[in-house]
Amino acid sequence: MSVKPWRDVIRHLQWSDADAPTALALMTQWEAVADLQLNDTVNGVLAAVRSEGDVALVRFTEQFDRHRNALEIPAGEWAAARARIAPELEAALVAAGERVREYHQHQSAADWSYTDALGNSLGQRIRPLDRVGVYVPGGKAAYPSSVLMNVMPAKVAGVSEIIMVVPTPDGVVNDAVLAAADIAGVDRVFGIGGAQAVAALAFGTESVPAVDKIVGPGNAYVAAAKRAVFGRVGIDMIAGPSEILVVCDDSSNPEWVAMDLFSQAEHDEMAQSILVSLSPRMTTAVLDAMSRLLPSLERREIVEVSLRERAVIVDVASTEQACELINQVAPEHLELCVDDSTALMAGIRHAGAIFLGHRAPESLGDYCAGPNHVLPTSGTARFASPLGVYDFVKRSSVMQISAEGSQVLGQIASVLGRAEGLTAHARAAEMRLAHD
Amino acid sequence: MSVKPWRDVIRHLQWSDADAPTALALMTQWEAVADLQLNDTVNGVLAAVRSEGDVALVRFTEQFDRHRNALEIPAGEWAAARARIAPELEAALVAAGERVREYHQHQSAADWSYTDALGNSLGQRIRPLDRVGVYVPGGKAAYPSSVLMNVMPAKVAGVSEIIMVVPTPDGVVNDAVLAAADIAGVDRVFGIGGAQAVAALAFGTESVPAVDKIVGPGNAYVAAAKRAVFGRVGIDMIAGPSEILVVCDDSSNPEWVAMDLFSQAEHDEMAQSILVSLSPRMTTAVLDAMSRLLPSLERREIVEVSLRERAVIVDVASTEQACELINQVAPEHLELCVDDSTALMAGIRHAGAIFLGHRAPESLGDYCAGPNHVLPTSGTARFASPLGVYDFVKRSSVMQISAEGSQVLGQIASVLGRAEGLTAHARAAEMRLAHD
Incomplete structure (x- = not known):
């Protein structure tokens, strides 16, 4: 040696x-090389799943993962997998999950508002996303810790429904990954992967409900699919x-x-x-x-x-x-x-x-x-953050305008609207002025 | 009529x-139609600015905006523009800017940490981005209010350097936009636009410093360029x-x-x-x-x-x-x-x-x-938020592990690392175990 x-x-x-x-x-x-052929393949998969739904999803799963199992893996199988793994591993996953949950609870943010000198009430509401998709890689890089790290912040945020997708090459499920899904508290699991799983989550199919955001690591096909659906749904960083x-x-x-x-x-x-x-x-x-x-x-x-x-x-x-x-x-x-x-x-x-x-x-x-292991790679820590509760909530501005406020703000908006040539903007403000 | x-x-x-x-x-x-020809054009512009720097930037500006003015618009010109606009407009911009600043100050978040039962200290640091680029559209849709709304959250976040780009078609600058830049407190202004401006901000040229994040609305070319450079730099939503x-x-x-x-x-x-x-x-x-x-x-x-x-x-x-x-x-x-x-x-x-x-x-x-007017469009409020101070900061997880913590956590990490086949992970934890 x-x-x-x-x-x-x-x-x-x-x-x-x-x-x-x-x-x-x-x-x-490091830079993802734009692979045009890969992008063509991914765009074809996205378009097919979007138009054909489950039919295309089943076809691609057979082609890439070599099985025709049912798309959804029912909760009973997660529990069975959890019972099959070593008790020591189950205990370690539970302990890790609790520590990750505790840390992320410190990231929760509250609504706020204030009343300004004119009596206007201004603030911001924070609400969880309705439905989130978590992509978990399959095969040899199937890590139960990734399930905990991607799911726990969404749970703490209060996301109503968490859909996990994990490819099962040759129909083989990873017991530790399913056990982690059970421990983390996901709502549904589908045994699908690749660009076709991203497409199913972004567009929805007969079986897979469309989500509002997709998180989780994947190979180059998954990354290209996430970049392509960005805007229709939210995504996390491309790692x-x-x-x-x-x-x-x-x-x-x-x-x-x-x-x-x-x-x-x-x-x-x-x-x-x-x-x-x-x-x-x-x-x-x-x-x-x-x-x-x-x-x-x-x-x-x-x-x-x-x-x-x-x-x-x-x-x-x-x-x-x-x-x-x-x-x-x-x-x-x-x-x-x-x-x-x-x-x-x-x-x-x-x-x-x-x-x-x-x-x-x-x-x-x-x-x-306790902190998340999904972190900004390759220098993106200059502008990006660890995955957190803040990735699973969104904010709404809220404003209530007082009688005095509508006078003072209406004058300002009138001047700015007219300066920008947006006179209906100006007049909407002026109409409230004229009223008092 | x-x-x-x-x-x-x-x-x-x-x-x-x-x-x-x-x-x-x-x-x-609503969905942005993927226009392959537009993408080709944008990719060509990005590659040229990346490899040729200012030479390409000047060439594209001459081609698309029909002028060869100096790339940078010095601060003296902002002040001159501010002096030229109607006093009523200047006052309205100042008043609006102050209200936007006050609202966004409520979005500032503080570092936090806690000590767990094992004596570990766990927390998160929040720091502003170093340098941000703000894209402001030119021509007839050049809105001074957009300057205030995009720049103020970055100022409140504490961003060290804010670079504004605004195309000046036929060399014509918009006085109200330059005045707003002066009022908002940007650091530098370049009279460039389109995909070439996005490229300059993402890659840097001899004249334009590379930034960490690019925000602000633009036409289809600007949107495609932002999508392409996403990952190298941060971007806001594609509106x-x-x-x-x-x-x-x-x-x-x-x-x-x-x-x-x-x-x-x-x-x-x-x-x-x-x-x-x-x-x-x-x-x-x-x-x-x-x-x-x-x-x-x-x-x-x-x-x-x-x-x-x-x-x-x-x-x-x-x-x-x-x-x-x-x-x-x-x-x-x-x-x-x-x-x-x-x-x-x-x-x-x-x-x-x-x-x-x-x-x-x-x-x-x-x-x-006071609230921001940069908002999630076309149903993206399901998962996205108004532009805010949170878009101009990033977080770092921080952990300090106690002697007791390294024992308890080391056991868990050992089990999980070995279960995932990542034995160097397990051994790094075990080495600290053996030490006590």
Whole structure:
């Protein structure tokens, strides 16, 4: 068994070098390549499901997933699956679900209103969405934790009906995924996937009710289908590959840091692990730990490709440099594996989730700390947020205008309406003026 | 001058008829037609600006807007424009801006955190975006009120730099728009528009800095460009035609209702006005008022097309029926022109903005009541919200794990990681377990 000298394989930058920021930007950028043929395929699937409904849904499921099972998986099967999984796993899913629920309850927002000096009442109402679709990938990347993370915020928001779709290739259901659906409290489950499942959720079929928003990760076909139906229904972010950025210094435990980098790299070959080191000595120690631990990894082959293709180590000379680098990358996961992690956090503007100190590996956040593991990837933490309760509610402005208000505001609206050439706007305001 | 008998022209439904819901759904549905040729044009513009920068931006501006002025419009010109507009208009813009700012200050959200039973600290940080682009349409639909409505929430959120783009066809700037930019407090203005302006904001050029999010309305080219760059930057909703739904009963003022319907119809031929009547007598009175008032409208030709093509009147037998109808339509603007508007509102789940009572015409909300006039159109109020401060901030999850927490959570993460086959995840948690 060859032990790779990882120091010779992983790209290594010094942040003080003038070209380091540009080099890192090139390494971390990721863009979904617009695949025209894939888009054609997806558009064909969307149009067919829209016009033919269940007939097309069954046909595509047979074609892509190789089965003709009933579209809906009844609740009895979720309960049966829950009974079949290991009691230890069932307990872990229940405990994780409760912690995720508790965290997300802090995200609930209340209606508000105020009365201004003119006696007008102005405010905002917040209401849950009526019906939401949660896409859960099938096959080898079928993760029960994803069910909890996508469903719980919708439950806390008060969404009336949660429809889960999960492909069942060759008709095989994943017991842990169905058990998680039962624990999370979804309302209905359909054993469908791909662009055809997105189409069914967006347009509705005889069997699948149309939803107001679709969330959840999927492959390139699912992502293209979500982008295409965006506007007709809401969607969450279109996720790129997952990444972690770990900051270490002399206080870090090199084996913990190495394993945290591996835990990102084991997701898939495109996953990205970035180490930012305040200590050259610790850089060496982490590299040594990586070489030592890597042969023992079950998913070693995936990890090796990911590290070779995508990993980066950057030595920084100061916490200011570290923050500058982090704000450029806007990492999905940010571990501050240093003693004074809170002080370091103060300089950081962009990150999906921030793990403070030595005892907070990303995997606790992935599974059970409470925060959501659906996070903005590939630098989108510059403008996007973790999945949350706020993604499953919508707001309405509310205004009640007093007699005095209609006079004062009516004058302003009259001037602005006429300046914009929208005279019916102006006259609607003026009519109320004339009345008093 | 012919006075149209509008009762014979506008479509008229009885909600009690079995086929009324379907008929209304067909009349209110709207979908951006995917125009492949337009998409090709837009993709070409995006690619050219991305690779050539300013050179392409200048070329497209010359081609589409027929001028070669400097790309940036310096702040001195905004101040000059502000000095040129009528003092009454300047005062109205300042007053409207202050009211919009005050309303949006109520949308600011604070960081939060809590300590759980294990001593873990869990929370969420909220930070403004670094840099935002605001697209303002040029030409005849250049509205200074749109500048205030798009910029103010970003200002209240604390966005560091707000870049406005506005096309200046034939090199002509709109003084009121530049004055509004000055009043709202934008940081830089570029006289560019179309897909090329969206490309410049998304990718950056030598002159135009790349932004994190692009908001603001535009034509079909702008909408297609925003959809294409979504994911690289954030975008707001892609807006469809604007619509209003007015509920009337015997307490309504028929002329006010008629003018409010006109104020929507005057926007453009695709704008939609829907009247929902709890009183057949009031339906007749509103139709009579429409016939009486319509000849006096400055934008009569647009209003006539809009009413003929898109308007609908629906008689309902009860407030329950009214709510059912409203929740199906999920209107952008909802006027409850009835005495007990608050009671009626209780049954409504979906609406962009709700105007209560007789003294709240949509035009007050469009200009100066305080709430935003950028609202979810075409039924998207089912899942989308008015533009707000929440659109210009992003959140980061924060977690600090205690010694006890790392034991309890580590056990759960170990079980779930192994169940999902992600053993490096499990081992990262287990390593912290073994340590104590």
